[in-house]
Amino acid sequence: MRIIILIIVVIAVCSCNSSNTNNPESVYIPFDKGNRWSYKYDQELNPKNSSFAIKNVSGRTTAEFDQFPCLGFFDNAAIVVMSDNGSYILDYPEAQDFEFIPPADKVKDGYQWTSGEWICNIRGINKVLTINGKTYNDCLHIEFSSSITFWGEMWIKKGVGIVKWAFNRTNPPTTELGYYELDEYIVK
Numbered sequence: 001m002r003i004i005i006l007i008i009v010v011i012a013v014c015s016c017n018s019s020n021t022n023n024p025e026s027v028y029i030p031f032d033k034g035n036r037w038s039y040k041y042d043q044e045l046n047p048k049n050s051s052f053a054i055k056n057v058s059g060r061t062t063a064e065f066d067q068f069p070c071l072g073f074f075d076n077a078a079i080v081v082m083s084d085n086g087s088y089i090l091d092y093p094e095a096q097d098f099e100f101i102p103p104a105d106k107v108k109d110g111y112q113w114t115s116g117e118w119i120c121n122i123r124g125i126n127k128v129l130t131i132n133g134k135t136y137n138d139c140l141h142i143e144f145s146s147s148i149t150f151w152g153e154m155w156i157k158k159g160v161g162i163v164k165w166a167f168n169r170t171n172p173p174t175t176e177l178g179y180y181e182l183d184e185y186i187v188k
Helices: 002-017
Strands: 036-041 049-057 060-065 078-082 088-091 098-101 112-115 118-131 134-146 150-157 161-169 180-186
Touching: 036 161, 098 112, 098 118, 098 134, 118 150, 118 161, 134 161
Parallel strands: none
Antiparallel strands: 036 049, 036 180, 049 060, 060 078, 078 088, 088 098, 112 118, 118 134, 134 150, 150 161, 161 180
8 A cells, every 4th residue: 555655646746847958838948959040130231140059068068059149240150058047048259148038936027136247127028029921929029138238138939939039239130130030940
């Protein structure tokens, strides 16, 4: 009888602690190998593209931007990792391990956190965006700032990933304030 009760308790504890990371709808950026996203810059005068893909290197699953035009002048690759607490970290030399999406239990309207020099604010959790004729409902909208010099914002759709983003310099200003918008994506 004790063994049966012990088995029931173990099953209950394990099922309560299991995460739903295999379900792409449960995470902001689905980290499954083969997922990829491509973005187009919304300024016609300076057409740029960026792409983002999930990779597995030495057993570590990461997402990698082939270029991450950030703060107006860097076009280097950038790595995104999901931390143990469920937050997303931009591993980019100029960003200094920037937590740009907090853990899921912190995601709510008005939540504010600091990551290094960045002040981050959730401006909405159910924003609607239409990009290239496709509507994305219930997007997470986050704004970022660092002193009076840098700012950025992102819209992220659970199960899809980053839908729209920009990081720019405001002092001195970036000459062209455009956004990268999701063009195509594959989520398995």
